Every structure is written in structure tokens, then in C-alpha cells.
Amino acid sequence: MDIRSLAIHGGANGDPYTGAVTVPIYQTSTYAQKSIGQHKGFEYSRTGNPTREVLEKLIAELEEGYRGFAFGSGMAAISSVLMLLKSGDHILVSDDVYGGTFRVIDKVFKNFDLEYDFINTSDIAKVRDSIKDNTKMIYIETPTNPLMKLTSIHAIAEIAKEKGILTVVDNTFATPYLQRPITQGADIVLHSATKYLGGHSDLVAGLVVVNNEELGNRMHFIQNAVGAILGPFDSWLLIKGIRTLPIRMDRHCENAEQIVSWLSKQSWVKKIYYPGYNDSQDVLSSQMSKAGGMISFEVDSEATVEKVLSNLKVITLAESLGGIESLISVPAKMTHASIPEEIREKIGITNRLIRLSVGIEYVEDIIKDLDISLK
Structure with a gap:
């Protein structure tokens, strides 16, 4: 089956x-x-x-x-x-x-x-x-x-x-x-x-x-x-x-792909972390059918982090992930705060890193929330 x-x-x-x-x-x-x-x-x-x-x-x-x-x-x-x-x-x-x-x-x-x-x-x-x-x-x-x-x-x-x-x-x-x-x-x-x-x-x-x-x-x-x-x-x-997992995951993945494409064009986004985006495409294709609904991205400053977070109307600032609603967090200060700072910095979990759990809302509404140029 x-x-x-x-x-x-x-x-x-x-x-x-x-x-x-x-x-x-x-x-x-x-x-x-x-x-x-x-x-x-x-x-x-x-x-x-x-x-x-x-x-x-x-x-x-x-x-x-x-x-x-x-x-x-x-x-x-x-x-x-x-x-x-x-x-x-x-x-x-x-x-x-x-x-x-x-x-x-x-x-x-x-x-x-x-x-x-x-x-x-x-x-x-x-x-x-x-x-x-x-x-x-x-x-x-x-x-x-x-x-x-x-x-x-x-x-x-x-x-x-x-x-x-x-x-x-x-x-x-x-x-x-x-x-x-x-x-x-x-x-x-x-x-x-x-x-x-x-x-x-x-x-x-x-x-x-x-x-x-x-x-x-x-x-x-x-x-x-x-x-x-x-x-x-x-x-x-x-x-x-x-x-309802399959139908939800299809929408999570579809929305995430569009958001990654949009983020890649933003000057304030310095690095995008998304399965297969930078490397490991061969691993992705060998064991995953799609790249999923989770995106992390590093921005140019902590001030930009605050600007993104202050612009939210659809996305919720909260811990956890994987829900039908989009959730955003700063791992270094939230989900990964228990990891010592020197270890976080060494592996790339900086204060400028944002993690986005992409929900199943209309994707343009999610992008509008992230678009700091609209402020």
C-alpha cells in the first residue's frame, strides 16, 4: 500500500x-x-x-x-x-x-x-x-x-x-x-x-x-x-x-521551496540552510523524496533579526516546529540555548541565525511577513 x-x-x-x-x-x-x-x-x-x-x-x-x-x-x-x-x-x-x-x-x-x-x-x-x-x-x-x-x-x-x-x-x-x-x-x-x-x-x-x-x-x-x-x-x-501527514507535507515542501527561492534574492540574507541547497544533493536524492519544510537562514546583523521578528502578522514567534502554522525562532537564544556559546558559534548556530518552520498558509502571506522592505 x-x-x-x-x-x-x-x-x-x-x-x-x-x-x-x-x-x-x-x-x-x-x-x-x-x-x-x-x-x-x-x-x-x-x-x-x-x-x-x-x-x-x-x-x-x-x-x-x-x-x-x-x-x-x-x-x-x-x-x-x-x-x-x-x-x-x-x-x-x-x-x-x-x-x-x-x-x-x-x-x-x-x-x-x-x-x-x-x-x-x-x-x-x-x-x-x-x-x-x-x-x-x-x-x-x-x-x-x-x-x-x-x-x-x-x-x-x-x-x-x-x-x-x-x-x-x-x-x-x-x-x-x-x-x-x-x-x-x-x-x-x-x-x-x-x-x-x-x-x-x-x-x-x-x-x-x-x-x-x-x-x-x-x-x-x-x-x-x-x-x-x-x-x-x-x-x-x-x-x-x-x-493527514502526506497532504500536509506536500504543502509544507511546496511552500518551503518557494520561500527558499525568494530568500536567495534578498541582500540581507547571507546564507541559506536547506537540505540539498548548498551541497549534499546526492545524499538528498538517495534517501529523501523532497527536502522538507524547515529552513534556516543567516542574516547580516542582529538588528536585521529584530526587524524580521517585529514584522510578523502570519508567522508566530515560538519554539517547536512542524505545525500547520508557520513558526519562527532564533535557535541560539531559544531551542539551542542549552548548548554552550563557544560550541554554538563553532558549528554555525550564531545569534544571526533564524529558523523557519514553514506552515501550510498561502505562501505569499508568509513571504510578506519576511519581507523587511515592506516595513
């Missing part, structure tokens, strides 16, 4: 008990048992819930993986994946990574003796040279947040498999509609489902998909043991969001 149909019909078609077309919200904590251990597949909603199960099956099908898991946030999903590691293990992480990911590794997991290096994972030779005897995971974002760098998932997975290392891909920006990392060789794919998958800025959630039974059993143990699960109502909302 094509992914445009699978997004609508995957997971489950309605409710087998009542015939309801929409999956119900099973707002319950526990389930009656006929006798000890005899039940209808559910015992306690931390371990499993019918609404959450439909969502987990849906994301596994969309990502072409073995098993899916739904968590209370993207960071809960990331943290649970990192719990696959043990004290003394080493992880390689994309240097241009979401600030929350940097923070949880650098401020939390290092307290449990997890070793880590943040490197440019787009440089395959650098990745190979950075692997240590105790390296157990390579964690990549592609496209990265916020500089939109692309990493060849296939190339990373090949290196990792040679060494018995897990490949983990944060697929939040691309979504399974544009990119399916497991088909490229990744072991685990994860999402901040708060973003494009939910799509309406009305929930916080995280999703994980694994590629085999052994990883599935380990992730389920962690999910159940830690309990960072997604509740049934948010699971239901997320299913509804995913049902």
Missing part, C-alpha cells in the same frame, strides 16, 4: 468491537481478567493500551520497521533509546543536534558514565575515525536541527554494522513520508511526534521504531519499566494527525 493510503488505513481500521470508524479513546488504567493471567491482551495501561497500540502499529508500518513505541515526549523517546546503553559505553552524536538532545546527554547521561563525542556525522571518514572500542551507538539527525546538514544513513549503517554498533536516526524533520531510515539500514528511528506527525501544535509525544524482535523486546522492557508512555487521549490525537 502506498504511504499516502497507509497513513489513513494503517495501524487499525476502526474498532473491531463496535465497528466505529475512528479508533476509540480507551481511557482506562486497568483491565478485567477472567482468571490470573487470562486476559484479552491487556493488563495495565502502562504496559499496553488499545489506543496506544494502534498508534504504535501505525508508526511501525509507516517506517517499515518491526515494532513501534509511543512515549510522553520526544525527549522521553530519546532518553529511553539511550537507556539501551550501559555505563562505560561510547556514543557518537551529530554535532548540529537539537539542544534538548545535547542537554540530556551532556548533563544527565554523562552522570552515569556514558561517554560521547559530538562530531560532524556528514563526514563519513570522520565518523569512521571517531569510533572507539567501546562505541555502541551512532546517533544522527538528518536533516540536522537547525543547520539542515544531511548524513548518508546508508553509509553510517554500513560502518556501524561492520563494528556491531547501533545506528539511531532522529527522523523528526523528514517524517516517514519523506524518508524511511530503516530501509536505509538504520536499527532505530525516532521522532518528536509533537512536530510534523501531530501537525497541529496540540500535543507532546515521542515515537520509536526498531527493526528487529530483539530490539523490540528490549525497548518494550524499558518503556514498561520506566513508564514514560503516551496517554490514550494524546495517542488518539496523534493518530488523527498522522492521517
Whole structure:
């Protein structure tokens, strides 16, 4: 089934008990048992819930993986994946990574003796040279947040498999509609489902998909043991969001391409970060169907940043991304403020960098908001 149909019909078609077309919200904590251990597949909603199960099956099908898991946030999903590691293990992480990911590794997991290096994972030779005897995971974002760098998932997975290392891909920006990392060789794919998958800025959630039974059993143990699960109502909302993912992503991408073209003609825009725009066109064409709806661009001064932000009528100044509405932010002062300034400056996350999550509004209205010449 094509992914445009699978997004609508995957997971489950309605409710087998009542015939309801929409999956119900099973707002319950526990389930009656006929006798000890005899039940209808559910015992306690931390371990499993019918609404959450439909969502987990849906994301596994969309990502072409073995098993899916739904968590209370993207960071809960990331943290649970990192719990696959043990004290003394080493992880390689994309240097241009979401600030929350940097923070949880650098401020939390290092307290449990997890070793880590943040490197440019787009440089395959650098990745190979950075692997240590105790390296157990390579964690990549592609496209990265916020500089939109692309990493060849296939190339990373090949290196990792040679060494018995897990490949983990944060697929939040691309979504399974544009990119399916497991088909490229990744072991685990994860999402901040708060973003494009939910799509309406009305929930916080995280999703994980694994590629085999052994990883599935380990992730389920962690999910159940830690309990960072997604509740049934948010699971239901997320299913509804995913049902419209393909049509939304088509508009996000279409609008973004037009905005990139317009930005490229503005004298105050000094650099544009958009997948495949400056380089890595070969990586883009090999693993993504389109470049997505996220754009970052560096302007000529911090005064210009303020001028852009003060001109907004359609675009909203806010953290997060991937909603139907356009959202704008300054990563160095917002989403990536937890990364030390010297590291931000070194990799290019300056105070002059603006990140735009392109919504599905009429594109000319978005461009008018960005056009400082209209002030």
C-alpha cells in the first residue's frame, strides 16, 4: 500500500468491537481478567493500551520497521533509546543536534558514565575515525536541527554494522513520508511526534521504531519499566494527525521551496540552510523524496533579526516546529540555548541565525511577513 493510503488505513481500521470508524479513546488504567493471567491482551495501561497500540502499529508500518513505541515526549523517546546503553559505553552524536538532545546527554547521561563525542556525522571518514572500542551507538539527525546538514544513513549503517554498533536516526524533520531510515539500514528511528506527525501544535509525544524482535523486546522492557508512555487521549490525537501527514507535507515542501527561492534574492540574507541547497544533493536524492519544510537562514546583523521578528502578522514567534502554522525562532537564544556559546558559534548556530518552520498558509502571506522592505 502506498504511504499516502497507509497513513489513513494503517495501524487499525476502526474498532473491531463496535465497528466505529475512528479508533476509540480507551481511557482506562486497568483491565478485567477472567482468571490470573487470562486476559484479552491487556493488563495495565502502562504496559499496553488499545489506543496506544494502534498508534504504535501505525508508526511501525509507516517506517517499515518491526515494532513501534509511543512515549510522553520526544525527549522521553530519546532518553529511553539511550537507556539501551550501559555505563562505560561510547556514543557518537551529530554535532548540529537539537539542544534538548545535547542537554540530556551532556548533563544527565554523562552522570552515569556514558561517554560521547559530538562530531560532524556528514563526514563519513570522520565518523569512521571517531569510533572507539567501546562505541555502541551512532546517533544522527538528518536533516540536522537547525543547520539542515544531511548524513548518508546508508553509509553510517554500513560502518556501524561492520563494528556491531547501533545506528539511531532522529527522523523528526523528514517524517516517514519523506524518508524511511530503516530501509536505509538504520536499527532505530525516532521522532518528536509533537512536530510534523501531530501537525497541529496540540500535543507532546515521542515515537520509536526498531527493526528487529530483539530490539523490540528490549525497548518494550524499558518503556514498561520506566513508564514514560503516551496517554490514550494524546495517542488518539496523534493518530488523527498522522492521517493527514502526506497532504500536509506536500504543502509544507511546496511552500518551503518557494520561500527558499525568494530568500536567495534578498541582500540581507547571507546564507541559506536547506537540505540539498548548498551541497549534499546526492545524499538528498538517495534517501529523501523532497527536502522538507524547515529552513534556516543567516542574516547580516542582529538588528536585521529584530526587524524580521517585529514584522510578523502570519508567522508566530515560538519554539517547536512542524505545525500547520508557520513558526519562527532564533535557535541560539531559544531551542539551542542549552548548548554552550563557544560550541554554538563553532558549528554555525550564531545569534544571526533564524529558523523557519514553514506552515501550510498561502505562501505569499508568509513571504510578506519576511519581507523587511515592506516595513
